[in-house]
Amino acid sequence: MELTAGHVWVMVAAALVLFMTPGLAFFYGGMTRAKAALNMMMMSFISIGIVGVVWVLWGSSMSSGEGFMEIVGNPFATFGLEGISTPDGLIKVGYAATFAIITVALISGAIADRAKFGAWSLFVPVWVTLVYAPLAYMVWGGGLFGAEGAIGKALGPAIDFAGGTVVHINAGVAALVLVLIIGNRRGFGKDPNHRPHNIPFVMLGAAILWFGWFGFNGGAAATAEQAGLIWINTLAAPAAAMIAWLVTERIRDGHPTSLGAASGVVAGLVAITPACANVSPVGALGLGVVAGVASALAVGLKFRWGFDDSLDVVGVHLVSGIIGTVALGFIATPSEGVTAGGLFYGGGMTQMWAQLAAAGVAIAFSAVMTAIIAIAIHKTMGFRVSTEQENVGVDLSLHAETAYEFGVNGHGGSFQPLHEAMTGKSESAAAKTPAEGKESVQA
Numbered sequence: 001m002e003l004t005a006g007h008v009w010v011m012v013a014a015a016l017v018l019f020m021t022p023g024l025a026f027f028y029g030g031m032t033r034a035k036a037a038l039n040m041m042m043m044s045f046i047s048i049g050i051v052g053v054v055w056v057l058w059g060s061s062m063s064s065g066e067g068f069m070e071i072v073g074n075p076f077a078t079f080g081l082e083g084i085s086t087p088d089g090l091i092k093v094g095y096a097a098t099f100a101i102i103t104v105a106l107i108s109g110a111i112a113d114r115a116k117f118g119a120w121s122l123f124v125p126v127w128v129t130l131v132y133a134p135l136a137y138m139v140w141g142g143g144l145f146g147a148e149g150a151i152g153k154a155l156g157p158a159i160d161f162a163g164g165t166v167v168h169i170n171a172g173v174a175a176l177v178l179v180l181i182i183g184n185r186r187g188f189g190k191d192p193n194h195r196p197h198n199i200p201f202v203m204l205g206a207a208i209l210w211f212g213w214f215g216f217n218g219g220a221a222a223t224a225e226q227a228g229l230i231w232i233n234t235l236a237a238p239a240a241a242m243i244a245w246l247v248t249e250r251i252r253d254g255h256p257t258s259l260g261a262a263s264g265v266v267a268g269l270v271a272i273t274p275a276c277a278n279v280s281p282v283g284a285l286g287l288g289v290v291a292g293v294a295s296a297l298a299v300g301l302k303f304r305w306g307f308d309d310s311l312d313v314v315g316v317h318l319v320s321g322i323i324g325t326v327a328l329g330f331i332a333t334p335s336e337g338v339t340a341g342g343l344f345y346g347g348g349m350t351q352m353w354a355q356l357a358a359a360g361v362a363i364a365f366s367a368v369m370t371a372i373i374a375i376a377i378h379k380t381m382g383f384r385v386s387t388e389q390e391n392v393g394v395d396l397s398l399h400a401e402t403a404y405e406f407g408v409n410g411h412g413g414s415f416q417p418l419h420e421a422m423t424g425k426s427e428s429a430a431a432k433t434p435a436e437g438k439e440s441v442q443a
Helices: 006-029 034-062 086-112 117-140 152-155 164-182 197-218 226-252 258-274 279-298 299-305 311-331 350-380 388-393 394-399 418-422 427-431 433-441
Strands: none
Touching: 006 034, 006 197, 034 086, 034 117, 034 394, 086 117, 086 164, 086 299, 086 311, 117 164, 117 350, 117 394, 152 388, 164 226, 164 311, 164 350, 164 427, 197 226, 197 258, 226 258, 226 279, 258 279, 258 299, 258 311, 279 311, 299 311
């Protein structure tokens, strides 16, 4: 098969989506304490490695093709991509892999500062296999919510162009479940050192995410007209969400923040993801405003309700993911072969019921399956680091390295307190020769 412009575009889009995960690493890494920055970034990077392998071996096969009860595909149908040899098939597999990678990486932000790296490295392949791949099959692979699926036939196909249910609701629910199982950080809500240590990293990460999101949303565009609409909507919604978040901060707190601007952009991107090809640009602006305000208010609920979603995965991805998915029931534009339109376009409640069903099933499925996986890991190898490791910092205690030469203990101190905590003796004492140490004692 000859390589076409369409193939090239999907390859470029896949590269953009893959680049989003390192962008997420910067976004999350800057939001943690300095002594947990490397661990946070490593949780994203290891997700690339593990999911890349899983997707080639069995993940891709589980998300498409002949399925079991319209829930999941056969993992052995194209195991190791056996039988997939055309450029079209391989490129689509690669594009889909990048979605699986960033979805599981998103979850990591909720458990920053306190998760064992080994436990996370086990959670990633199991979760992608048992949660992400089945849900991707149900929504995109011809399963329950497809045009020929049981729910799709009964209510009409749910619209999820780029991942409102499969990516964001799924990751947001999984994040909440992990937080509830693993527990809060020490000093949650009281320790001022839990604040982000590097806001420029956060803003850089948000910029990379926004850049890559044009491939995330636009890679599956079927026509030039659709691609143009997706591009504009992917610009409009996060722009409006950023402004809405900052205005909310100004009214509530008296000042807009850089962290709020970055978070607002991500909230808008999340909300437009399922709707990018099926709403007007004005609809995208309105969706961005709603998502920006709602997520800005939602992130504070963790303190009121007492769950430590460290980097606001629940407040941003779950809340804005639900908003973007359900909003299609109101503002989806009529499209032949796709939808009669949302309630505001005279389509009645048909699309609304489909969207509510998709969101509801995604929430329930992700919650139950993630709980089973997380509890099994937590009860066996343990998901949480010890109190001593958390106090020292997961960078040093789990990886034997630090992000910075100075200030690595998270509040402007030197390396020496960390060394003492890990070894029980000072750095200067450890550097002395036996003779020097003896002389010092005698003196």
